[in-house]
Amino acid sequence: MNEVFDWGGVWDAMPAMLDGLVVALQATLIGYVIALILGLAFALLRRSGSRWVSMPVGFVVEFIRSTPLLVQLFFFFYVLPLIGVSVSPLATGAFALGLHYATYTSEVYRSGIDGVPPGQWEAARALNFSRRRTWTAIILPQAIPRVVPALANYVIAMFKDTPQLLAITVVEMLGAAVAIGSETFRYSEPVAAAGLVYLVVALVMAWLARIVERRFGQVRV
Amino acid sequence: MTGEDFITFEGVHKAFGKNVVLDDLSFSVKSGERVTLIGPSGSGKTTILRMLMTLTRPDRGVIGVDGDYLYHEKRGDELLPASEAHIRKVRQRITMVFQHFNLFPNMKVLRNVTEAPIHVLGKSKDEARERGKELLEMVGLGDKLNAHPSQLSGGQQQRVAIARALAVDPDVLLLDEVTSALDPEIAAEVLDVLRDIAKTTDTTMLCVTHAMKFARDVSHRVLMFNEGGIIEDGSPEKLFNEPEHERTQAFLRSVIDET
Ligand SMILES: Nc1ncnc2c1ncn2[C@@H]1O[C@H](COP(=O)(O)OP(=O)(O)O)[C@@H](O)[C@H]1O
Ligand SMILES: [Mg+2]
Numbered sequence: 212m213n214e215v216f217d218w219g220g221v222w223d224a225m226p227a228m229l230d231g232l233v234v235a236l237q238a239t240l241i242g243y244v245i246a247l248i249l250g251l252a253f254a255l256l257r258r259s260g261s262r263w264v265s266m267p268v269g270f271v272v273e274f275i276r277s278t279p280l281l282v283q284l285f286f287f288f289y290v291l292p293l294i295g296v297s298v299s300p301l302a303t304g305a306f307a308l309g310l311h312y313a314t315y316t317s318e319v320y321r322s323g324i325d326g327v328p329p330g331q332w333e334a335a336r337a338l339n340f341s342r343r344r345t346w347t348a349i350i351l352p353q354a355i356p357r358v359v360p361a362l363a364n365y366v367i368a369m370f371k372d373t374p375q376l377l378a379i380t381v382v383e384m385l386g387a388a389v390a391i392g393s394e395t396f397r398y399s400e401p402v403a404a405a406g407l408v409y410l411v412v413a414l415v416m417a418w419l420a421r422i423v424e425r426r427f428g429q430v431r432v
Numbered sequence: 433m434t435g436e437d438f439i440t441f442e443g444v445h446k447a448f449g450k451n452v453v454l455d456d457l458s459f460s461v462k463s464g465e466r467v468t469l470i471g472p473s474g475s476g477k478t479t480i481l482r483m484l485m486t487l488t489r490p491d492r493g494v495i496g497v498d499g500d501y502l503y504h505e506k507r508g509d510e511l512l513p514a515s516e517a518h519i520r521k522v523r524q525r526i527t528m529v530f531q532h533f534n535l536f537p538n539m540k541v542l543r544n545v546t547e548a549p550i551h552v553l554g555k556s557k558d559e560a561r562e563r564g565k566e567l568l569e570m571v572g573l574g575d576k577l578n579a580h581p582s583q584l585s586g587g588q589q590q591r592v593a594i595a596r597a598l599a600v601d602p603d604v605l606l607l608d609e610v611t612s613a614l615d616p617e618i619a620a621e622v623l624d625v626l627r628d629i630a631k632t633t634d635t636t637m638l639c640v641t642h643a644m645k646f647a648r649d650v651s652h653r654v655l656m657f658n659e660g661g662i663i664e665d666g667s668p669e670k671l672f673n674e675p676e677h678e679r680t681q682a683f684l685r686s687v688i689d690e691t
Contacts, residue, residue, distance in 0.1 A: 333487055334534035337527050338548035338600060339520060348547060352538040 220400030221407070224391055228401075228408050231384035235373040236412075238305045238381065243366055245309025250316025254324060255346070257317070276314035281375055283307045288379040304376035312369050319361045323354035360424035367416045371409065384408050437496075438463040438636055439484070439604065444493035446479055453479050455660035457493070461653075463603075466630055466637040468647040468668070471657030472683060477640040481606045484638070485528045486519055497522050498603070524552075527597045528606040531613055533589040535581040535596070541568065542577040545596045553600060560599070567595035571625050587618035591625055598629070607639040619643070626650070642687055648672055656680045 256268040275283065284307045291303060298306075327350050335345040374385040382390065388401035395401075437460040446454040453476040461467050469477040482488040483495060486502065494511065495502040500522045504511040514522075535544050545564040549555040555563075568574055571591035581589055590610060597605060607626070611619035623646045630637065630650040641647055647654060647668060654671040656664040656679070664677045675681045 328534075330530060330532055330534035331536065333485075333528075333530065334536065336487060336523075337485055337530075337606075338596070339524050339527075339552050340548065341520075341552075344551050348551070349536055349538070353536075 216403075217397070217400055220395075220397055221404045224388065224401040224404040227387040227391060228384050228404050231382060231387035231405070232408055232412065234301060234381060235370065235383035238301060238308060238373050238376055238383065239366065239370045241302075241305035242308035242312065242369055245306060246312035246316050246365065246369070247362065249310060249313035251320050253313055253317035254320035257321070258324070272314045272317060275311060280307065280311045280372060281378055283311055284375060284379050300376070300379045300381045304373075304379055304381045308369055308372060308376070312365055316362060316365060319358045319365075320354065322361075323358035324350060326357060327353045356427050359427040360420070363420040363423045367413055367420065370412060370416060436463055437461070438465070438498055439638075440494075440496040441480075442494050442496070444483070444490045444495060446476070446483070446488070446490050452660055454490075457661055459655065459662055459665070461636060461638065463498075464634040464636055465653060466639065466651045468651040468654045469638065469640045469657060470642075470644075470647070470654060470683065470687075475657040476660060477657055478608055481528060481608050481638060481640060484526055484604070485606060486523055497525060524600075525603040526606065527600055527602040527604075528608065529590070529593050529597050529610045531609045533581075533586070533593045533613075535589055535592055537581050539581075540577070541573065541579050541581065541584070541592050544581065544592055545599045548596070548600050564595070564599055567598050568592070570628075571595045572621075585618070586614050587622055590614065590622050594622070594625060594629070602635060604636045604638070607637065607641070609640050609642070611641070611643060644672065644684070644687055656683065658683075 253268060253272050257265050257272065259265045259268075284304060287303050287307045288300065291298065331349055331353065332345070335349050340349070373383050376383060377386040377389070384405040385402070388405040389398070391401040392398035439461040440458075441460070442458050444454055444457045445452075457476075457480075469480065471477055479488055483490050484497075484502070489503065494504055500518075501511065501514065502519065502522050503514050505514045505518050506512075535541075536547070539547060542561065542564050545567060546557070546560040549560040549563065550557055565574065565577065568577060571594055573588060573591055573595070576584065576588065576592075581592065584592065590613075594610075610626075611622050614622060623643055627646070627650055629635070637650075639647070639651065651668050654664075654666065654668050655662050656671065656675075656677065658679050664671060664675060664680045671680065672684065675684060
């Protein structure tokens with residue numbers, strides 16, 4: 212067997228990499244949308260006036276945050292079918308990824324909400340807005356723009372976590388590389404190819420995040 | 433004033449930790465009355481306004497607004513803690529202007545003024561905008577409808593805040609040191625706007641201020657606060673010209689603001 216690193220092998224692995232990339236991007240984007248929505252829901256529920264809501268939600272969020280994503284992936288992969296939910300491994304993976312990261316985005320939302328000055332809540336009360344209207348028209352429109360950059364950065368983190376979906380049979384780039392390796396008995400080239408694709412995509416995402424940051428960075432307050 | 437008692441405090445007590453701010457306080461204000469609250473810093477004036485605005489809860493006692501209790505509901509002879517819906521209903525009659533304006537920075541000037549009329553009072557957009565423009569015109573900001581609050585000076589922001597408060601047609605207007613954060617000349621402009629409002633409406637006003645000339649001009653009655661309670665209560669002429677209480681005399685000597 213030839214021990215020299217073969218760049219041609221890297222190139223040969225690329226078509227499989229691009230298939231894997233599509234899977235990774237799907238998992239990232241679906242997961243990200245879930246993380247954005249669920250994270251906001253967590254942040255709002257943890258601020259609920261009722262302890263019967265805020266405490267259990269707080270417990271669940273802390274629990275999910277402090278257990279590994281891999282455990283959650285296995286959990287949903289094996290438990291969802293048992294309760295009669297049959298979805299593709301990719302959907303299960305995207306959901307678990309989104310749920311896991313929702314616990315991080317909820318903290319980001321929380322810091323944004325805490326950053327709104329108390330005087331805004333007081334003015335809302337002086338004008339007798341409903342709770343709902345206070346949130347939707349006054350608090351969130353001030354809280355969210357200032358955390359958009361922090362939220363944007365989680366896309367990259369989630370993308371870099373997609374290889375963990377391999378554990379539940381979702382074949383993204385690293386999975387594709389390993390599959391090629393087990394056929395050809397050469398791992399370095401396909402794995403290097405996967406690494407290259409991760410690097411390029413992460414750089415593109417970082418660049419996009421920078422643009423988002425510049426657009427939302429300065430909030431008029 | 434001849435009206436009925438409109439606002440009543442009965443046995444109101446408030447402490448922050450060990451710091452007793454209001455001790456068994458009772459007083460009342462009639463409909464249409466304009467009352468100025470004076471007294472040294474820390475004597476509880478802001479706390480009174482905040483309790484009326486439901487921003488601070490009293491520890492004990494009841495606060496009435498036009499026959500309803502703010503924090504309680506009558507159920508037969510019993511007084512029960514009020515539901516959120518009840519509090520909102522009573523609070524609808526009251527609004528407040530703050531020392532630091534607290535305009536909504538995410539809304540342009542006109543929307544700051546129309547948001548509550550549309551979404552709280554249920555007025556139509558057209559009606560609210562017409563009235564909003566009128567009010568902004570009245571406070572001298574008819575040319576700033578589409579400005580962002582951050583583009584306005586402090587005095588202009590406070591005048592928007594006054595227009596925003598009037599837009600909800602309050603029965604009771606609470607003013608907490610609304611000119612304390614402003615330069616003297618700018619403060620004088622804002623006080624002129626408030627003088628006009630006092631002259632042209634019969635809104636009940638509770639006003640905390642150090643602007644003594646303003647207080648003398650607009651108020652029917654002055655309350656002097658000290659150490660958890662009211663130590664003197666009378667007409668501005670009486671209280672400013674011949675204060676009875678030694679603490680009032682000392683306080684008035686210490687206040688040099690003549691706006
Ligand atoms: N949220 C609070 N927590 C603790 N102490 C407070 C709070 N609000 C007011 N106080 C205290 O209550 C007292 C009265 O305050 P305040 O009503 O603001 O007085 P004033 O407006 O007459 O200057 C002060 O001693 C102040 O420190
Ligand atoms: Mg005060």
